[in-house]
Amino acid sequence: MRSLFIFLIAFTFVQAQSPEQKSILFFGDSITAGLGVDKSQAFPALIQQKVDSAGLNYEVINGGLSGETSAGGLRRIDWVLQRKIDVFVLELGGNDGLRGIELSSTKDNLQQIIDKVKSKYPDVQIILAGMQVPPNLGQEYTRQFESMYPELAEENGLPLIPMILDKIGGNEDLMQSDGIHPTPKGHRVIAETIWEKLEPLL
Incomplete structure (x- = not known):
């Protein structure tokens, strides 16, 4: 009976010491959502495979929404952040560019998303994923769009x-x-590109 009691204490202690699973949220549009492919083939699922293979205790969350703009992302970020997030990968803005939305508005929306994430979880690690737009929107718009992401970073x-x-x-x-x-x-290929930035943070 005594040995059983000691075992239960030891088991409880081990449980208490076990690290809680952390989370990685990919917050983006149809690229993240995996439009046109099975969700298991989209890069967030592939990142989960890499995480598991590396023996890391993280759950990958696919927060992609097809058609999402930066404004739409800003509207839903508070709801998404109800769950504790440890790593946040922001992939938004491409649909803004395709619609020719004013870049100052896009940049402000992305900044507000970053601010909300940091405010909610001060220790969160954030990675910013940049996009490009077709040149038919004009050279100046294309140039400014491309520079928006390095500026934010x-x-x-x-x-x-x-x-x-x-x-x-x-x-x-x-x-x-x-x-x-x-x-x-x-x-x-995208999963490999992201993993190069993500792995050192985990």
Whole structure:
């Protein structure tokens, strides 16, 4: 009976000392959501595989929403943050650019999202993922759009993935026929790009 009592105490102690599972939230649009592919083939699911293979105690959450703009992201961020977030990867703004939305508005929305995340969870680690827009919106708009992400990263001291589609754009094997969304193989490339920035933080 005494040995059973000691075992129960030891088991309880081990449980108390076990680290709680942490979370990684990918907060973005259809790129993150995995439009056109099975959710298990989208890069957040592939990152979960990498996390598990590395023996890290993190749960990856796919917070992507197809068609999401920076304004839409700002409207839903408070709801998303009801759950404790340890790592936050922000991938928004592409749909703003496709719609020609005023860049000052997009940048302000992204900054407010960053501020809300930091305010809610001061110890959170944030990674910013940049996007690009087609040149048909004009050279000046395209240039300013591309520079918006490095500016936000520098102003907030964040790691930056300059262009999340950088290694797959224009490749028919990696992009779906719409020229916007990655194929399963393209998502694997994105996962590798993100993992380079993410792994050192975990």
